[in-house]
Amino acid sequence: MKDDLHSDVAEGGGAFVHLFEPITINGCRIRNRIVMTGHGTGMPTDGTPNDRMVAYYAERARGEVGLIMLGTQQVHPSSPGITGLLTNYDDRIVPGLARVARAVQAEGGRIFGYLGHMGMATSARPVALWSASADYEQKYGEVAHAMTAGEIAELVAAFAAAARRNLEAGLDGIEVHCGHGLLLNQFLSPLTNHRTDAYGGSVENRTRFPREVLAAVRAEIGPDVPLGIRVSGDELIPGGLTAEDMAVICPMLVEAGALDYLDVSAGSDGDLVSNMLHEPPMGLPPAPFASLAGRIRSACPGTAVLHATRIHTAAEAEALLARGDADMAGMVRPLIADPHLPAKARRGGTDRVTPCVACEQACFGRLYRGRHISCVGNPTTGREERWHALPPIERARRVSVIGAGPSGMEAARVAALRGHDVTLYDEHECLGGRMNVARLPEGRAEWGRMIDHKAAEIERLGVTLRLGARASAARIAEAAPDVVLLACGARPGTLRTPGAEAAPILTVDEAVQDPARCGARVLVIDNMNRTPGMAAAIHLARLGRNVDLSTQGLHAGHNLVIQNLTYFWKQAAELGVTFLPATRPARFDGGRVTLENVFSRQPMPLRSYDSIVLADPGLPRDTLRAPLEAAGLTVRAIGDCYAPRDIEAAFLDGYEAALAL
Known part of the structure; x- marks a missing residue:
C-alpha cells in the first residue's frame, strides 16, 4: 500500500541553506528553524489536552516541525476557555500536557507552553471580562472590569504558576502572549489603557504589568529554561502601538524576563x-509583516526572533531567514494543510506539499463555529487519531469517478493511493471543476495551486483520465466498474419569481467566466452568503460595473468566517458595491426589479439593471444515478452531487468515499 504520510521523495533540501540549520535557544536544541506557532485548535472539550489534540501535534512533529507552541493556555478563570481553549488554572491540566509533550518529543520535536489571558478580546457573558480599563473592543463589545492592583498581583502569580505546570509536564520552554490585543497587550497599548495609576500613562507604567509577569515567570522557571513572548510589532490600528513604539517596548520586556526570544507578528x-490583516485571507500577499520582525530584531540584539504571518511555503520561510528578518520561521496554516511540509521540503519534495491557499474555510471557519480545526485540502487534519494511516484494502476494485471537481479529484486520489484501479471522467478538458471558476477573480488565483497539486498527485498515482466528453450511463457501464462515485457537482438553480423567465439573468459562473456579458448596472442576488456572490460582485465592480448585492440575510456574506467577511466588506466599500440586506426579488419586468424586505414583506422602490447575476447553491446534478443503478452498478453520490454545500464538504466527501471502498 502506498503511504501518503511518509512519501518516498528523494533527499535533497540543498535549496534551503538556512531553514534546516539547527538552532539552540538557552540550551534547547531545535532541529530546524520551522516553528508551528500558537493557535486555537478547538479540540479540548474540558480545557485539557485530549486524544485528538495529542494526535494532531504528534503528526506535526512526525513531519519534522522543529518547535511546536501549544495553543494558548488561559491562566486564570477570568479568561474563560471558550472555543476549545486550554485552561491552565490548576494541576488538572498537567497529565494532558505531559501526554502532548511526550508525543512531540518522541518524534524529535520540541514543545513550548504558550500562556495568555484574553482580557476583553472575547465574549464570556455572564462572566465579567478583566482588562486594563473599563473599555470594550470592536468585535465583541463587552465592557471590561478595570483590574485592581490586587487582581493584577493575582494574575502575575497565575502566569508563574501556569509556567511551573508546563515544566512539571515536561515541556521544553515557555512563551507568554503579549500581543494581538490580548490582556497584556491591552495594558501596553494607549488605545486600551486609560489608567492613571502606576500601570497607565507613560511607557514605563504601561509596560509595568507585563514586566511583572515576565519577571515572575522567569523567577519560577529559573535561568536555564527558554522563555519568550509573542508581540505585535505594530497594532495596525490608527492611534495604536507602532513599530517605533515596539522598538522601545521590546527591549524593556526582554530585560524584565531575561528573554531568550521574541515571537513577532502584528x-x-x-x-x-487589524484582525483580518494579521490573519490574512486569500487575496493578501504572503509575509506582509516580515520587515517588522527585522525592525524588532535590530532593536534587541542578541535575542532570537521568530516571525509568523502567512509564511506559506518553505521557500518563503527560507527567504525570511536569508534576508535576516528573523532567526526562525513560524507557520500555522501551512502546517495545518500539510504536517509533513518540513520533511518533504528537506527531501526535495516541495512539489508534493498540500498547499495552504488561505481560504480559511476549515481552519478559522470551523473554529468560529465551535468545532475543531481541519483543512479544505487535507481532510485528515483534526482527524489524525482516526485517519493516521490509510486502511489496507481487501482487494483492488475498478472505480469510476464521474466529475473531476474537488470531490471527484479527492476520491480518485485517495482510492488510487489505497491501491484501487481508478478512472476519472470529466466533460471538460481540465481537472478542478468549479475551482477553475473560483480562481478567476483578482486575488482568488490561489485555488489554482490546489488544482495543480491534486492534479499532479492524480497523475503520479496513475489514475486513468477520460476528459473532454460527457460520460453517458452506457459508456460508464461498458467499463464494468465495481463502484461508481458520482461527483458531477450541482446544476444551476432557477428563480421562481414572477417575470424571471424574461429577465437578463446570468449564473454567477457565467458572469465570472465572461464578464463582458454583464452590462453597466448589475444586481447580484446572493442566496449563498458565501464567497461566490461576494467575489463576483467585487470582481465586476473592479471591472467598472455599478454593482448592488441583494441578500435575504441580515448582512452580506453572513456565512463567511470573520477574516474573509472583513476582507470582502473592505473591498466592497472601496469599490462602491452597495449591499441590500434582508431583501429578495418579488418581481422582474425585464431588467426592472422589485425587491421586497424579508421582514416587512413590503415592496421597495423599483430598480433597473442591465444584468442580474444569480449566486445560488443549485441542485444536485444526479441524473446518472438512476440509469446506472438500473444497469446493476453500485453507485454513491458525493460532494454537491449528493447535496450542494461548500468546498470543505466536497473534499471531505471524496476522502470518506474512497476510504469506504
Missing part, C-alpha cells in the same frame, strides 16, 4: 481590519 484581534 495586529490586534479586537479590531476587525
